[in-house]
Amino acid sequence: MDKKMHPTPMLDELESGPWPSFVTGLKRLAGENPMVVDLLGQLETSYRTRKGYWKGGTVSVFGYGGGIIPRFTELKDADGKPQFPDAAEFHTLRVMPPAGMHYSTDILRKLCDSWERHGSGLIAFHGQSGDIMFQGVRSENVQAAFDEINELGFDLGGAGPAVRTSMSCVGASRCEQSCYDEGKTHRTVINSFLDDIHRPSLPYKFKFKFSGCPNDCMNSIQRSDMAVIGTWRDNIRTDEALARKYFAAHGLNDLVNDVVNRCPTKAIRLVKATEAKAGPSVSMVKLSDEHALEIENRDCVRCMHCINVITGGLAPGADKGATILVGGKRTLKIGDLMGTVVVPFMKLATDEDREKLVDLAKRIVDFFAENALEHERIGETIERIGLVNFLEGVELEIDANMVATPRTNPYVRTDGWDEEVARINAKKSQAA
Amino acid sequence: MATATATPRRAIECGVPDNTSFLHPVLKRNYGNWKYHDRPRPGVLHHVSHSGEEVWSVRAGTQRQMDVHTIRTLCDIADTYAEGHVRFTIRSNIEFMVGEESKVAPLVEALTKAGFPVGGTGNSVSMIAHTQGWLHCDIPGTDASGAVKALMDELYHEFIREDMPNRVHLSTSCCEINCGGQADIAIIIQHTKPPKINHDLVANVCERPAVVARCPVAAIRPALVNGKPSLEVDEKKCICCGACYPPCPPMQINDPENSKFAIWVGGKNSNARGKPTFMKMVASGIPNHPPRWPEVSEIVKKILYTYKEDARPWERLSDWVERIGWPRFFEKTGLPFTKYLIDDWRGSRASLNASAHIRF
Known part of the structure; x- marks a missing residue:
């Protein structure tokens, strides 16, 4: 030797x-x-x-x-x-x-x-x-x-034009911000694609990543073709003892500068403890006998910042699930793309919920397999054909949460407008 | 164990292993039931469950590319000072979980003594997300492990402390594909010359239409060179991205003299405060200078310490620049703002200042 x-x-x-x-x-x-x-x-x-x-x-x-x-x-x-x-x-x-x-x-x-x-x-x-x-x-x-x-119980991952190996965060196993069972979801989804992992036959790579909350510790929004990011629909939960502990250690200046002012949608207000109250969409927590926070949850975008600062004092709500984004990737060939929303919220609490996610993932990978050009990532396909064509192809309904803003140019044929309004209204009355 | 026979063993397509048997018992018992956490000291996380149970996680940096002896040393420490369960973070740090606070100090000491820095939590500079480089990649412009080792040696104290305004994520990448990913500060090879083509090999090695299709600026076309079918590059159009090199290795893009480093800042994946952001190129033309790449370290440290000094609590690098503005970023870091930093790719007008917002 x-x-x-x-x-x-x-x-x-x-x-x-x-x-x-x-x-x-x-x-x-x-x-x-x-x-x-x-x-x-x-x-x-x-x-x-x-x-x-x-x-x-x-x-x-x-x-x-x-x-x-x-x-x-x-x-x-x-x-x-x-x-x-x-x-x-x-x-x-x-x-x-x-x-x-x-x-x-x-x-x-x-x-x-x-x-x-x-x-x-x-x-x-x-x-x-x-x-x-x-x-x-x-x-x-x-x-x-x-x-x-x-x-020993391990299996090969992906390489080449295939579904690739995935990652999930520490999540439910050791994190209070976890919004779904990341481990179980990761395993359920990936193990439904073993053939596409082991036998590369897609136009190009396809990656899934699983983050339990919008802190996105798995960097899923820019590193995966389909990102599953935990979130919640109801109100931010509060714990007065932990909120008071934060305030006692940090004081009013930190509270204003680090929490209230850093809320991206100004959903948080500092109020007098004596006048503060929770409401159907308002979370309230007392920080001292003088000060309290009120959060208007309808304005909150679930960015996680205030929860990160006052961990435990503020916490994700109880009606949890995930937002699904599609199309993230780095530069080659058309430039960097973030994943964008295709499902604003879906529950992921039960095996049945997870099967729905698998079903969606299969529709998206199938669409990718059939419609992407060689060496094109799904984000590039969407850029080429437009989001609406993609959504129709994978049978997802459009939602205003999918855009940062509506269209800013008039270059579109709108001769189907009336039918589309009628279809949406019919759907609404059916759901009501 | 089966011996070699005419029929090879058929794989068990088991996929992602079930992690249940690997979980620390306290993690298993409190799965999905955690209430909050705090950090008693840098490198240590303390999580409390709604059940009242607690767990302490001690985080240490590793070299990522580990020999089995290093892994066994980490296992020995986990068995002697922790409770036999570990996990890795996305940035190749290792975490040891213990169910009693009294075990934290001896564990920290054992790790430190064995040469593993304890840190990487909270507002520290965590380990650099990196790639394979010369060690294993087929298209690398530089090394990864070496550049990371050199830089982490210099940032060691920022790993073991939590002195930054917010967490700092770094990445390195050995070509413009950027496998290291978006980061607060990213170090990426930037090619500056078109590929050098070995026309004798192209016909045999490359699927020419696929290579033509791969070019983002349509600068490649089929050509007959010295009587052989090959490819040629319109060098005026070429943006030196290197996209043609992986499918066609005879189109060599790596150039020991002319491939340089670029530095990018302000990438953020988290949704906290503002939406996630892409990083922006702020420096280029930095020499590829192994084994320690001192010119790269110097600029990274200049940016890092300017941020440390100037940013307010909870500002990530991107948040800081959003407040002070790009002119002041360049002024404070002393980096030259050149015409090459003004984007001209598709959609680039969105990166221009469409307002009268000027900071004086």
Whole structure:
């Protein structure tokens, strides 16, 4: 096992300093695994030349078409032989994490033991789409490595034009702001798309992300094609003891500057405690014998700010669910897109509710599969065809919550206006 | 364990594992029933349930790309000082849950002694969301883990403290695809020259119509070069985005000399206060300078500490700039505002100042 280390003067500089060093970790692995000796050799070369030397290819496990990221070295000598032969193949297994990224030490140790046997011993917790990335395995060992991980109860994630691995926040397991069962919803939705994850056949990638409240800790609005963001319909709940505790510690200046003034829709008012009262749409909490807050919930946009500041003193309501947004992505090809609202609110309290979400997700992915151009994300499809065509395609009703403002230009044919008004009115009277 | 036979093992398509067996018992018992939390010290969260049960979570930074020995060290600490359950955050921090307050201090000490910084909570600078870079990516303009290590060494004290006006999220990305994502401050490679094409390889390696279709500005067209079918780029039109490189590696966009770093600020995913925001480019032309990228660190720190000094409580970087305005942002940070920072992509007029709102 005593393969000679390559000199790595540049990487060595990343061993000093207080932050944990991945180089030190790699060197430890190199003492046991010649693949990592050569990996360090190639990486040092990249640091010196400022060039990358990996190319992709096709590597897979039996029955699946995706989930492995193949890497073959391009750093070769004049005869076409790899300069660092033990790292000439350095593939990654993308493995889906449990919701909320919870682990027991027992399962982590088993995953480590397995990866030490089959791969390099290098694991990333986690990739930017949430995968546990088992990095560094030769083609011949991919199947065996996967088989063991699979026997431990884990499965490969997505790669290429497929539904991708997903993430959900810590949510109900340890957060007071949780508005639905993020873990169960994440698992229910993703496990309904395993065929689209394991056998890439979509126009391009499709990502789901699950955040339990509008703080959106999973960055779902700009990192997922379909974002499920927790919210609530009824009034903000209050707890006087905790609100008084906040006020006693912070005083009136902080209350005004940090809470009242920072409400984006001016839904919060500071009132005299003696005159304050709750109402059908008004939350009220006393902060002291003198001061109280009143929140007009019809004006509140559920931004989370006041709840973040006075956590527990203010809390999300009890009629919880989620807002669904579609189309978030980064620049390529048409420019950055945030997800935009397609369902302002849906309940996610029961298995039946979650099945409705799965059904919606399937309609959207099917629409994407049939209508998106090659290498087009769903947000770009919507930009190309317009939101209304998308909504009609996936059978969703329009809602004024879907726009920041109504149209600002007259370039539209409105000759169907009367019929549309009649249809909406008929629907309204039917619902009444 | 099955040995290699003619029929390979069929995968169990189990999908996302059930996390129930991995949850800390206090988390399991109080699932969906949490009341509030506070932070007794940086790096420690204290959650209280409606049932009255409490849990303390100790958060520590990791290098993300971990060798199995590092993971086992973290497991040893979890078994000795915590209760055998951990979780990871989206920014690759690890959290250890304990059901008794008395266990917090020894756990913090054990982590610190083992070299894992305890912090990353509340108004700290958390660990940098990052990508794969030269270590594993097939199209990287730079490294990720190294740049992150170098920068976190310099921001270590901001990770273990909670001294910022609000939380600060950073990201790095090794190409303009920006896998690191939106952040308060993001560091992204910016190519400045059109791709260099190896015409001998294009015909064999690239699906040419797909590459043509990939270009955002229609600058690529099929061409016959030296008698071989290839592609050519209208270099006046080319915006050097690198979109053609992944589907066609012979169109090399990475350039050790001319690919530079750009710095972006003001991305925010949270809906708190204002709506979520995209980040904006505020600097470019910064050299790609391994192993420690000192020029990048200098600008990031300048922006970060200007924000720290000037922003009011609860202002994220985007909230701060919204209050002081972009001219003052450039004035205070000393960064030059150049013509390249004025957007000219589709929809760009929405980024212009359509008002007489000027701060003097």
